[in-house]
Amino acid sequence: xxxxxxxxxxxxxxxxxxxxxxxxxxxxxxxxxxxxxxxxxxxxxxxxxxxxxxxxxxxxxxxxxxxxxxxxxxxxxxxxxxxxxxxxxxxxxxxxxxxxxxxxxxxxxxxxxxxxxxxxxxxxxxxxxxxxxxxxxxxxxxxxxxxxxxxxxxxxxxxxxxxxxxxxxxxxxxxxxxxxxxxxxxxxxxxxxxxxxxxxxxxxxxxxxxxxxxxxxxxxxxxxxxxxxxxxxxxxxxxxxxxxxxxxxxxxxxxxxxxxxxxxxxxxxxxxxxxxxxxxxxxxxxxxxxxxxxxxxxxxxxxxxxxxxxxxxxxxxxxx
Amino acid sequence: xxxxxxxxxxxxxxxxxxxxxxxxxxxxxxxxxxxxxxxxxxxxxxxxxxxxxxxxxxxxxxxxxxxxxxxxxxxxxxxxxxxxxxxxxxxxxxxxxxxx
Numbered sequence: 376x377x378x379x380x381x382x383x384x385x386x387x388x389x390x391x392x393x394x395x396x397x398x399x400x401x402x403x404x405x406x407x408x409x410x411x412x413x414x415x416x417x418x419x420x421x422x423x424x425x426x427x428x429x430x431x432x433x434x435x436x437x438x439x440x441x442x443x444x445x446x447x448x449x450x451x452x453x454x455x456x457x458x459x460x461x462x463x464x465x466x467x468x469x470x471x472x473x474x475x476x477x478x479x480x481x482x483x484x485x486x487x488x489x490x491x492x493x494x495x496x497x498x499x500x501x502x503x504x505x506x507x508x509x510x511x512x513x514x515x516x517x518x519x520x521x522x523x524x525x526x527x528x529x530x531x532x533x534x535x536x537x538x539x540x541x542x543x544x545x546x547x548x549x550x551x552x553x554x555x556x557x558x559x560x561x562x563x564x565x566x567x568x569x570x571x572x573x574x575x576x577x578x579x580x581x582x583x584x585x586x587x588x589x590x591x592x593x594x595x596x597x598x599x600x601x602x603x604x605x606x607x608x609x610x611x612x613x614x615x616x617x618x619x620x621x622x623x624x625x626x627x628x629x630x631x632x633x634x635x636x637x638x639x640x641x642x643x644x645x646x647x648x649x650x651x652x653x654x655x656x657x658x659x660x661x662x663x664x665x666x667x668x669x670x671x672x673x674x675x676x677x678x679x680x681x682x683x684x685x686x687x688x689x690x691x692x693x694x695x
Numbered sequence: 696x697x698x699x700x701x702x703x704x705x706x707x708x709x710x711x712x713x714x715x716x717x718x719x720x721x722x723x724x725x726x727x728x729x730x731x732x733x734x735x736x737x738x739x740x741x742x743x744x745x746x747x748x749x750x751x752x753x754x755x756x757x758x759x760x761x762x763x764x765x766x767x768x769x770x771x772x773x774x775x776x777x778x779x780x781x782x783x784x785x786x787x788x789x790x791x792x793x794x795x
Contacts, residue, residue: 419795447794470794497792519795552793577768577793582713585789590714590749593759593790607768609761609786633794695794 383457386413386420387532391540391658396625397638402654403645405638406541407628407661408533415449415456415480417631417663418533422555423453425528426517427461435515438462443514445469445504447497447693448477449663450519450553455484466514468504470496470693472583476667496584496693497552498594521597525555526562534563537658544571545648548641548659550633550695551575551607554599556660561603575607576640578615578633581690608643610636612694613686616673618642619665620682623674631663632673633695668694707735707779710786718746727785732762733775735785750787759790 379385389412394405410418430436441464444454451467458465465486469477472493481488489507491500501520508516519525533556537544547564549556554575561573587593612632619635622628630638641659648655665674671692673685706726711719719725725743729735740747750760755775762769763786769777779785 445792450795473794495791497794501792520792550793552795575768579766579786579788585712585714585791587714587789587791590757590759590789594792595758595790596792601770604771606771609763609766609768609788611766693794 382414383424383460386424387536389413389536391537392628394626397621397642399645399649403648404656405641405645406656406658407622407626408537408658409628409661411630411661411664413453415453416666417449417453418556418660419449419453419663420456421528421532422519422522422525422553423450424457425524426519426522427454427457427463429522429524430515430517436463440464441466441511441514443468443504443508443511443516444519445491445497445500446519447473447500447695448481448667451486451488452477452480452484454517455481455486458486459484463515466507468500468507470500472496472691473693474668475670480667493691493693494583494586495592496580496586498587498592501594502592519553519555520594523598525553526559526598529556529559530563531559534560534567538564538567541656541658543656544568544658545655546572546574546641546644546657548574548576548637548644548657550637550660550662551577552695554596558598558600558603565603572605572644573603574640574644575604576637577607577609578636578695579609579611580693580695581612583691584693608640610639611686612689613682614639615694616682616685616689619673620675623665628661629665629674630661631665631695632668632671632689634661634663636695637662662695707781708784709735709739710784712788714789715746715749715787718743718749729779731773731775731779732764732769732777732785735779736775761788761790762786763788 413420445468471490564571615635618638
């Protein structure tokens with residue numbers, strides 16, 4: 376069934392595609408869940424729609440209300456589309472070191488952007504948003520890092536879709552930001568098969584992003600439950616850029632930079648399975664397409680063929 | 696690669712985040728020794744007094760400190776007892792909000 380009542384109701388049901396060229400063997404296979412096929416082009420549509428629906432059911436969101444959210448882009452873009460259609464105002468707190476496309480798309484759907492300083496990255500955006508929420512109690516603070524509707528969206532949609540398409544799944548790999556995707560999908564897959572390994576790939580940014588004034592300003596999302604994860608990898612910009620190019624060159628998939636980090640971890644797991652002589656079906660998330668990151672030059676065709684240079688250009692950027 | 700099994704006298708590369716560099720005279724990467732993470736932290740604290748206390752609280756890793764051995768989070772591979780060998784890379788980072 377590919378007919379829907381509206382754009383918003385078409386969220387999810389994304390394809391899971393095999394990677395015949397990057398998979399190491401017939402028995403160790405990689406599968407990409409193409410979340411760029413969602414209404415605004417990222418996996419965040421699932422969480423955004425779920426959080427708004429829940430806030431409406433709870434009576435928090437009423438016509439004309441203002442929504443506030445800290446975001447580095449995708450969640451804000453998803454919220455902006457839904458807010459526009461349903462008549463809410465959206466204020467996003469976004470770090471200033473994000474790609475220009477994200478700002479353009481947010482503005483296109485009528486969101487107001489308050490920029491937080493580059494140092495501290497999303498940590499700073501969360502801090503500023505929490506402050507604004509306290510000062511403006513009439514605004515609806517959905518707060519993706521601690522909103523159970525975020526992870527539940529993945530428990531009720533992403534997880535069931537993957538398990539239905541790939542009942543033989545052995546590993547699930549996704550990015551770690553709010554942790555909503557991994558918590559929700561991971562819990563669903565574990566409920567179905569306790570042996571499925573749930574693996575986090577966490578983008579490791581340049582130093583500026585970790586520029587806290589002191590350690591006590593650190594942050595762990597309220598949604599995060601370590602017991603859901605089997606392993607957690609930190610992946611730097613260079614590996615992420617290299618892999619996002621591999622995905623493009625070998626499989627034709629044009630993905631955002633954070634997907635490169637996820638693919639890097641997935642390939643490491645695939646290699647381990649080959650070495651151990653064990654079969655594996657490794658499903659990973661393609662968070663979004665590469666469109667919003669073209670200006671960073673990481674795709675290399677013309678303006679930045681050198682991986683080292685492209686990596687260096689990302690050093691001060693919040694690239695995922 | 697380890698040579699002749701004499702791992703404890705060979706060095707492990709430890710990456711220090713900006714916020715902890717006052718302890719390492721601004722060095723971004725320092726060498727340490729130890730057979731597991733606890734050993735590495737003890738060695739770091741000996742060479743850079745006070746650093747251990749910023750990483751540990753009551754004998755456990757602090758909540759807002761993440762440590763990775765060869766890019767893997769130590770909390771899933773044994774925590775302070777995670778084995779470390781010569782040539783390994785240990786990265787210390789503050790836990791911060793990821794982009795979304």
